[in-house]
Amino acid sequence: MTDTPQHAPADADQRLRLLSRSDLAGLDIPLADVVATVEDAYRTLHAGQSDNPRKLTVKPADGHSVSYAMLGRDGSREVVAVKTSYKHGLDKDRSEQHYYTTLSIYDDVTGLPLAMMDCARIGALRTPAVSALIARECAVPGARSALVIGTGTQGRLALPFLLTTLPQLDRLMLSGSHPEGITAVREGLRAHFPDREVEIVTDLRTAAAEADVIVATAGGHTAAAVEADWLRPGALSVLVGHGLAPSTLHRADRVIATSEAQMNVTGTDMADPDGKLPPVDVEFPPVVAGTAVGRRTATERIFAYNSGLVVTDIALGHRFAQLAIAQGLGTEVALWR
Numbered sequence: 001m002t003d004t005p006q007h008a009p010a011d012a013d014q015r016l017r018l019l020s021r022s023d024l025a026g027l028d029i030p031l032a033d034v035v036a037t038v039e040d041a042y043r044t045l046h047a048g049q050s051d052n053p054r055k056l057t058v059k060p061a062d063g064h065s066v067s068y069a070m071l072g073r074d075g076s077r078e079v080v081a082v083k084t085s086y087k088h089g090l091d092k093d094r095s096e097q098h099y100y101t102t103l104s105i106y107d108d109v110t111g112l113p114l115a116m117m118d119c120a121r122i123g124a125l126r127t128p129a130v131s132a133l134i135a136r137e138c139a140v141p142g143a144r145s146a147l148v149i150g151t152g153t154q155g156r157l158a159l160p161f162l163l164t165t166l167p168q169l170d171r172l173m174l175s176g177s178h179p180e181g182i183t184a185v186r187e188g189l190r191a192h193f194p195d196r197e198v199e200i201v202t203d204l205r206t207a208a209a210e211a212d213v214i215v216a217t218a219g220g221h222t223a224a225a226v227e228a229d230w231l232r233p234g235a236l237s238v239l240v241g242h243g244l245a246p247s248t249l250h251r252a253d254r255v256i257a258t259s260e261a262q263m264n265v266t267g268t269d270m271a272d273p274d275g276k277l278p279p280v281d282v283e284f285p286p287v288v289a290g291t292a293v294g295r296r297t298a299t300e301r302i303f304a305y306n307s308g309l310v311v312t313d314i315a316l317g318h319r320f321a322q323l324a325i326a327q328g329l330g331t332e333v334a335l336w337r
Helices: 021-025 031-046 120-138 158-165 177-194 204-209 260-266 282-287 312-327
Strands: 016-019 056-058 067-076 079-086 097-107 113-118 145-149 169-177 213-216 234-238 256-257 302-305 331-333
Touching: 016 312, 021 312, 031 120, 031 158, 031 282, 031 312, 056 177, 079 145, 079 312, 097 120, 097 312, 113 120, 113 312, 120 158, 120 213, 120 234, 120 282, 120 302, 120 312, 145 158, 145 204, 158 169, 158 177, 158 204, 158 213, 169 177, 169 256, 234 331, 256 282
Parallel strands: 016 113, 145 169, 145 213, 213 234, 234 302, 256 302
Antiparallel strands: 016 331, 056 067, 067 079, 079 097, 097 113
16 A cells, blocks of 8 residues: 655644654554555565665663664655664563654655654554565465464564465464463454454464464563474464574574564574574565565475564554544644744
């Protein structure tokens, strides 16, 4: 789905519309539309119409926090945006962590600001949509079973998005240790696919061996770590957070990444004892654009690294901004006066 650019009037004053988490929470957008928006962002990037520079990372020596800054330009929507992400308390339990992420969008036709918004919901939708696109392009033909590891933000919509791109899946498995997270996953699945049920698994090795698609979204404190020799022939393993051991990457028959540069920045926990990551066989944008092959054979085990590209945040953020502005949501501030 390509949004028709709706640019701010050239004579508008330089006010900034702030869109809070609550402003965005009530906006309704079907999962299929999210997938289409993200897919269009990949296609536009591959066509050379968008820019997605490597992200900047700051992390203190003791690892208690991590910060990212990402700049990008969407050529089809003609907007420029900056995304910031800050997470504090990585050395603590999830309940004690703090996470803030924002997206600031500028109209690259008029040169005026469009919106600054909380990016939490955008990320919660964009990431599982990308995993679902990877599954559509790279899962074994006729894939029937999926396993999601983790019940945090990125795990809660993983199954509904997988069913959006792979509706033939008939066994949905979940590995998680937080009761409230498991409940949230069930509620999310029921909201989008009320006739489907999720199977809670406790034997991760057995579940992994029976899954055609594995999406690992767990947090850094997880004890889950699927090994390469647990995987069935033809399995697709998608890493979003944690839950896969480094062997799934180093012993994969094919390695795919949304961005090899970003994988080399954020995927260092998957390095071998010498601190090295294997080369990526193909990046995902040309795969989704149809100019490169995702899967070559029905038996190869594929590892896919989903780090997320800022152009996908921009596309989805722009879509949310359009919907919010049309409904009169948000607060305008004269930030530069």
